[in-house]
Amino acid sequence: MGEAPRLLDAAGQEHRPFRGEARIVSLVPSLTELACALGLAGSLVGRTGFCIHPRDTVRSIPKVGGTKDVDLARVMALAPTHLLVNVDENEKPAVDALRPHVGSVVVTHPIEVEDNIGLYRLFGGIFGCEGRAGELEARLRTVLAAARAQAHAPLRVLYLIWSNPWMTVGPETYIARMLAEVGLHAVAPESPARYPQVDLDGFGAERFDAVLLSTEPYRFTEEHCRALRADPRLAGRPVCLIDGEMTSWYGSRAIDGLDYLRAFRRELDLARAAEGLPT
Template identity: 55%
Template sequence: MTASDPIPVDALGQRHAALGRDARIVCLVPSITELLCDLGLIDQLVGRTGFCIHPREALRAVPKVGGTKDVKLERIRELAPTHVIVNIDENPRAVAEALADFVPNVVVTHPCVPEDNHALYRLMGHLFACAPAAAALSDSLTAALAEARAVGAALPAERVLYLIWREPWMTVSRDTYIAATLAAVGWHTEPAAAGERYPAFDWQAPWLAGVSRVLLSTEPYRFQDKHVAEVAALCGRPVQLIDGEWTSWYGSRAIAGLRELARLRRALAA
């Protein structure tokens, strides 16, 4: 960032204190916890959720403050963070508002497409004095996006059903980060229009006629190999198990995720 660059803001347009190496960070977003570690900030991370699992060994010593939804506010108060990082999709608004009563900087994030990771990297680099590392990640993301889009341009587009839950069966709408990530490699999610971001459906839905492939995500429902035959019998389409972190984790994992999706798309096409 140069002197002429605008000061980065969070997803709500808020500016926060850039405390650099004096910051004490609690992160309630698993993928951003990993990003902070990859930016060299593990020593400043004073709290994380039980779902913040990467990098596993490095995080063992970082205190847990509950889950992404059931946050232990008093435990966070004890940790006296200068910054708490939250996400619009993953953390309840009431939690963020309660945190704002005693945390100086509640940093709100909301990546909607893979490209939004550039702004996320830049914000973390600004707040925590790691701009060179953040810029390096941006360069890697640019390369990964180019690789993914090259695959998407080279192969015929496919309409896919991306399953995230079973009983009830649930998928994703096209206005989600997941759908935008899949679209980078030419996988376009169905249904094309949905009233909810994560709609439930039944196997008689008319829009299923346009689906050519089903992707079973390993999260939030833990789809496994044993579910492949079950879903294939229900829909009569090719079914592929897929690592949910490739599509739904932003931050630094988005780079590897895009590359893995490109590899898988090429492999299935072959």
């Protein structure tokens, strides 16, 4: 038999299979959901207030603040063996302050959709749930192949995540990579920021074919869509509401997310065709 693969997280830290009674604190909604999908709900002893899925399961798990404003004392009091964090979603100083009080800090940073496979394998190897991790991997590979089998005409989209100021997603983000799987190419001003601000006066409508308003982190609604459709700066470009959980949550959510995006792209093409626009 060959050697078992090394369990390296996004920070390059190697982890060992844990065979004791795990006490997991997750500071990331996607990772809380993934842990539950892997059968680890009984090992979760703490989560953020934004960790809301699966709803019935997480209700009984104590909260430790938010992703950006973690209650450090509360986390320490839970005596976790493992802390699940993400480069984009958690503040490094808070994570560093917790390191001496946690057995292992597992750092994640998926960018490509395929990075979820490594995430499944990492958690499966650490927590001894390789079987369930393999099932998730197989399901993700199936929906990813289905998405890529469709010949989508490329559409440029301005994907807005915040208002006042307007903010969008850069090309080197997980959201942009998810959108690209169905031919939606996120456009953004040139900026070193991963989530740059957008000036709609200077970033003209000739740069995009449609505007997508995400339901998170800002709670865009259909009312916002109606208001933007009347904005002359958008030159009549379609404005659509899109489920931010389906595009930005990774882990097990990527499977449903890809199915959602395939259906979303079909609806967007129909709407554009009804307006006489190319699809």
